[in-house]
Ligand code: NDP
């Protein structure tokens with residue numbers, strides 16, 4: 001991330017890939033590639049942010065000709081009738097191509113290599129850089145990482161590997177994966193994506209915390225009562241039940257996305273905004289958290305309501321599954337700053353709304369002058385409608401003294417009407433091209449997060465803790481209100 005100026009970009013080039021680069025997307029026939037990776041690559045291309053002379057190569061087992069591939073590749077690009085989109089889109093298709101092959105046989109990687117070399121002969125001089133993007137199921141991460149290293153690793157340039165989650169299912173499997181991939185690829189070459197780290201408001205937390213002296217004295221257990229980090233989705237697993245049932249909501253959302261947000265909220269000031277210093281501080285937070293206890297965890301599973309199917313009605317879900325689609329759990333950070341402050345992580349599918357937010361609730365003011373006055377709350381609304389606002393009490397104008405809760409509000413659309421909020425994948429792919437790994441997950445962060453979650457995950461995998469039923473479209477299990485109240489949250 002580099003240094004933070006008042007108006008400058010935070011990106012600091014470290015071996016930036018500026019030219020002669022091929023981006024190879026494995027799993028190019030898949031859902032993620034279609035919905036996120038290719039639209040993000042096109043978004044960067046359109047803004048002139050991809051390296052000069054870049055080529056995009058898709059690779060997967062599915063047989064497709066170039067025409068079918070390109071149609072699929074751009075199917076999620078918006079505004080294609082607009083000439084400002086159409087012209088760069090035609091160019092983008094021109095620089096894209098597709099190779100079909102297996103993930104576990106030399107022949108596929110050899111055919112890919114021939115194709116890559118044929119592209120590189122067009123580069124006049126300079127290095128031949130390659131950025132490999134694994135939009136693949138984790139079951140093939142290892143053979144593909146090995147195949148690429150053996151056959152497709154550029155000997156004359158920089159190689160980088162972007163890997164999607166889930167990275168393991170528990171501490172042991174994550175370590176196996178780390179070790180197998182680590183034998184082929186150096187940590188500096190490996191960029192593990194957690195796309196929440198590319199979201200604008202998540203990136204703002206770091207800047208907000210360390211550039212506003214007004215908040216520093218109150219960012220601790222003396223002033224803060226509790227912190228909630230909440231993810232709500234208004235749809236169920238529909239069609240993705242096979243994948244989801246193997247992982248559950250804790251592995252899908254809490255262990256990665258919400259825990260990453262927690263570390264940024266709780267870390268000590270880093271010595272610099274370089275990748276190493278930021279991630280060193282995040283790891284210290286993880287090391288100060290004890291494994292999650294079952295009694296601190298509330299699990300739920302949605303059932304049919306309002307004409308929508310329940311989790312178990314999804315054909316791709318095993319009959320009678322106890323997989324949680326909702327979880328609330330509480331993490332305690334055992335250090336001087338945070339001792340005693342509950343960090344409540346909450347995530348649920350098929351809830352009443354789409355919302356991801358952080359809610360930092362401050363302690364009560366001393367009674368005396370005021371009784372039952374609402375608490376201050378600082379809210380980072382990550383999505384939708386990005387915002388940061390502080391709930392404060394103010395005097396109602398008039399001849400009486402009466403306090404009313406009100407908001408100091410930084411809603412991005414109002415405050416920055418001209419600024420486009422970048423897509424998280426655009427931001428992260430650009431970081432990887434720049435060699436800036438501050439927003440990617442380092443091996444020891446992953447290890448730290450799995451240590452916290454593995455015991456509760458094994459407990460759930462052992463068919464313990466029947467999830468409480470909640471209706472599709474509701475706010476989650478009825479017990480949730482009591483759960484957060486018991487951990488100090490007071491509605492304001
Ligand atoms: P898909 O299931 O669509 O798989 C991607 C491609 O991999 C498929 O098109 C298929 O290509 C190949 N593939 C699928 N299953 C297997 C298998 N069992 N063995 C070998 N190859 C297989 O996955 P997604 O695109 O949804 O996700 C890719 C990665 O990104 C995963 O790790 C996922 O967890 C992660 N992710 C996905 C998100 C999403 O919104 N989809 C969001 C965040 C992360 P072919 O058969 O043509 O080779």
Ligand code: BG6
Nearest residue numbers: 165195233252253257356383424
């Ligand atoms: C993914 C999860 O990591 O994040 C999905 O696997 C979830 O289940 C998605 O829907 C949410 O991402 P976003 O960016 O839409 O909040």
